[in-house]
Amino acid sequence: MLGLEPDDGAAAIRRAFRRLAMRWHPDRNGDPAALEQFRRIRAAYESLIELEDESVAQEAARQPRGADRRDELWLSIEEAARGCEKAYRLLSAQCCGDCEGSGWIELARSRMCTVCSGSGRVRGGGRHLENCTACDGRGFSTRAQCEMCKGSGEVSGEQSVSVHVRPGLLDGDQLRLRGLGEAPAGEGEGEPGDLLLTVRLRVHPVFRMQRRELHVELPVPAFTLLTGGKVAVPLPVGEEIVSLPAGEAVAHELRLAGRGFPGRGGEPAGDAVVSIRPVLPGALTPEQRKMLARLEKQFEKEIATHYPEIAGFRAALDAASD
Ligand SMILES: [Zn+2]
Ligand SMILES: [Zn+2]
Numbered sequence: 130m131l132g133l134e135p136d137d138g139a140a141a142i143r144r145a146f147r148r149l150a151m152r153w154h155p156d157r158n159g160d161p162a163a164l165e166q167f168r169r170i171r172a173a174y175e176s177l178i179e180l181e182d183e184s185v186a187q188e189a190a191r192q193p194r195g196a197d198r199r200d201e202l203w204l205s206i207e208e209a210a211r212g213c214e215k216a217y218r219l220l221s222a223q224c225c226g227d228c229e230g231s232g233w234i235e236l237a238r239s240r241m242c243t244v245c246s247g248s249g250r251v252r253g254g255g256r257h258l259e260n261c262t263a264c265d266g267r268g269f270s271t272r273a274q275c276e277m278c279k280g281s282g283e284v285s286g287e288q289s290v291s292v293h294v295r296p297g298l299l300d301g302d303q304l305r306l307r308g309l310g311e312a313p314a315g316e317g318e319g320e321p322g323d324l325l326l327t328v329r330l331r332v333h334p335v336f337r338m339q340r341r342e343l344h345v346e347l348p349v350p351a352f353t354l355l356t357g358g359k360v361a362v363p364l365p366v367g368e369e370i371v372s373l374p375a376g377e378a379v380a381h382e383l384r385l386a387g388r389g390f391p392g393r394g395g396e397p398a399g400d401a402v403v404s405i406r407p408v409l410p411g412a413l414t415p416e417q418r419k420m421l422a423r424l425e426k427q428f429e430k431e432i433a434t435h436y437p438e439i440a441g442f443r444a445a446l447d448a449a450s451d
Contacts, residue, residue, distance in 0.1 A: 195311040195322035202292060202304065202326040206333045206343075210365035210391055212296035216289050219309060219324065223286035228275035232282040239269045292326065297393030299340070300330040335363060341399025343389030351378035351407040362403050364388055371403075378407040 202217060224230040241247040245261035249268035253259035260266035274280040290309065298304075303325055310322025330338070337344040349360050357375035361368045362385070369388060382404055389399035413421070428435040432443075 193313060194320045195313040197322040198310040198324045200326055201329045203329045203331055204294065205331050206336050206338065207365045208294065209298050209328065209330055210296060213294050215292045215294050217292045217326070219288045219290045220285060221288050222283040222312070223288060225275060225278035225282050225284045227277035228282060230282040232275050232278060232280040233272040234275050235272050239271045240273065242268055242270050297391040298328045300328060302328045304328065336365060338390060341390040341392065341396065343399055343401045344404065345401065346404040346406055348406050348408045351409050354378040354407050364401055365390065380404065380406050
């Protein structure tokens with residue numbers, strides 16, 4: 130089951146366990162029995178690890194860790210603000226599907242061993258003959274090295290990793306995913322390195338960020354600004370309904386304290402700065418034009434009240450001609 134040779138070292142045994150675990154991982158294996166199999170393999174592996182705990186600790190101190198891997202994790206402002214589970218494609222060694230990770234393909238018929246040409250013996254370091262390890266000295270073999278993975282049991286593949294993104298990460302922040310870096314070099318069984326992901330925030334069509342302060346320019350009907358009313362302000366964590374008092378139809382800024390980008394690590398949440406830009410309606414129907422013209426006549430009757438700017442302009446003109 131493990132595809133091991135009697136004199137394989139602890140490193141090979143651990144690799145074989147890992148291959149088996151990969152093969153039976155319920156995320157990869159649709160077999161209903163996969164979860165149970167996976168648990169048993171893991172339990173067996175963990176007891177093996179416990180037995181070797183001390184020697185592994187010594188080895189780890191001696192053997193170098195695998196290198197860290199670095200990449201970027203691109204998020205929308207909404208994803209970063211709310212937090213999310215983000216799928217990340219990790220290129221890594223995976224269990225070879227052809228040989229199911231054993232490195233060997235079972236042959237239908239036994240075949241003469243190509244290493245010892247069927248003699249079962251090979252010339253060793255000295256002049257003497259030694260048992261052929263490829264066929265265990267039998268001269269024939271019922272299996273052949275897997276061509277897909279060249280006997281390593283592993284092929285490079287893409288693995289989808291779910292990255293847990295907590296709310297409030299900013300562009301440039303770093304996430305460390307333990308053990309997802311490079312495997313240690315050579316046959317060493319040191320710990321694998323880590324995967325370091327630098328958060329990158331995508332440019333947003335509406336939001337701009339200054340650290341945690343969030344800026345949004347919001348077009349609002351000029352009439353709503355005059356009459357007062359509710360407007361929906363889009364924010365990364367969801368829209369907020371804001372009541373505007375009756376006032377002037379002029380551009381102005383609204384600051385919503387703490388409603389910008391969420392805080393993190395002792396840093397408080399930023400404000401949301403909403404730049405309100407009045408817009409006038411277009412494509413009026415004749416009926417709507419008539420209604421507006423009627424309204425306009427009323428405004429003109431009390432020009433000093435409704436249009437102080439026009440009243441002032443006219444007064445200045447009159448004063449000049451006097
Ligand atoms: Zn042989
Ligand atoms: Zn293979």
